[in-house]
Amino acid sequence: MSTAIVVxxxxxxxxxxxxxxxxxxxxxxxxxxxxxxxVLAAARAGHAGLLVVVSADPAYDAVARAHDAEVLRDAxxxxxxxxxxxxxxxxxxxxxxxxxxGDLPQVRPADIASALAAIxxxxxxxxxxxxxxxxxxxxxxxxxxxPAFGPDSAALHRAAAQAAGxxxxxxxxxxxxxxxxxxxxxxxxxAGAGPATRAVLARLGER
Numbered sequence: 018m019s020t021a022i023v024v025x026x027x028x029x030x031x032x033x034x035x036x037x038x039x040x041x042x043x044x045x046x047x048x049x050x051x052x053x054x055x056v057l058a059a060a061r062a063g064h065a066g067l068l069v070v071v072s073a074d075p076a077y078d079a080v081a082r083a084h085d086a087e088v089l090r091d092a093x094x095x096x097x098x099x100x101x102x103x104x105x106x107x108x109x110x111x112x113x114x115x116x117x118x119g120d121l122p123q124v125r126p127a128d129i130a131s132a133l134a135a136i137x138x139x140x141x142x143x144x145x146x147x148x149x150x151x152x153x154x155x156x157x158x159x160x161x162x163x164p165a166f167g168p169d170s171a172a173l174h175r176a177a178a179q180a181a182g183x184x185x186x187x188x189x190x191x192x193x194x195x196x197x198x199x200x201x202x203x204x205x206x207x208a209g210a211g212p213a214t215r216a217v218l219a220r221l222g223e224r
Contacts (some may be wrong), residue, residue, distance in 0.1 A: 018137050019111045021067040022060045022129070024086075025099035026053055026119040028074040038062075038223055039200040048082055048217045052122040052197060055211025057084035060117065063129030067111060071099045071118075071223040086151035100164035112151060113137070113157035115128065116164060128190040139186040141178050143170035144193050152193035 026049070030204040036045050053070070060068055061084045073093030081088050091102045100116050107114060114137050117124070132153055135142045141162065142155030153172040156162065162181055165173040178185035193204045207218055 018113060019066065020113040020115065020133055020136065020157075021069055021111045022064050022106050022116050022133075023069045023071060023100065023103045023107070023116045024053065024056055024060065024119050025071040025091075025096050025103065025116070026074070026077055027096065028072070028076075028093060035198050036116065036200065036203070044217065044221055046088050047200035047212065048075075048197075049119070050077065051213035051217045052210075053077060054080050054083075054213035055122040056117060056119050056124055057081065057086055058211060058213075059124045059126045060129055062086065062134060063126035067107075069103060071103045071106070075109040081219070096166045097164060098194070100166055101152075104159050104164065111159070114159055115142075116154045116166075117157070117195055118152070118166070120195065121193055122211050123192050123195075123206045125192040126175070128192045132188060135186055135188055139184065141183050141185045143171060143174050143178075143185055144185045144190060145187065146196055147194050151198065152190075152196065163178075168185075 033080055043197050068086040069089050070077055070086045071089045071091050073091055089103055091099045091105060104114060115132055136157050138157035140157045144153035146152045149169045149171050154164055162177040163184055195202055197203055
């Protein structure tokens with residue numbers, strides 16, 4: 018089965034604005050790029066197929082290409098719109114997608130491989146975050162349900178699958194429990210974060 022992993026990211030200078038009170042703008046942008054680096058490294062290690070980064074911002078291009086990821090330029094209208102744009106763009110190219118945010122720096126290749134296997138076996142996969150958001154959404158076929166990332170999106174994805182009469186399978190992975198929005202989230206992922214994120218966190222500790 019042909020499957021793409023899609024990672025959507027906001028413009029680097031504006032991303033993770035809730036951290037702006039805790040870290041400088043230059044470190045915040047470095048953190049965003051580093052987290053994407055770690056997510057893509059894990060995705061590439063867990064998946065030999067198509068890997069796509071969706072963003073309106075060329076600041077991510079070098080990181081994407083370092084992991085042999087295709088860059089898809091969207092209109093910068095938010096994460097939900099970016100995910101939907103990618104799904105539509107890939108409709109004629111793959112049979113399934115796994116959509117991940119770029120702020121899961123602790124994600125592990127084995128968990129990504131497990132999620133991909135769950136999509137192949139079941140069709141629609143939800144990996145919920147502890148806060149009610151969505152860490153990963155798997156779709157087979159691609160138009161099974163519409164991506165609804167954002168606050169309480171896990172419940173929205175469950176409701177969409179139920180309304181469509183589809184069986185949705187949920188999986189939970191320690192490496193996908195928390196995404197990074199606040200300083201508390203950074204503290205929560207610090208021990209398990211990938212090397213690029215740890216390097217930025219070390220710089221944060223020096224200031």
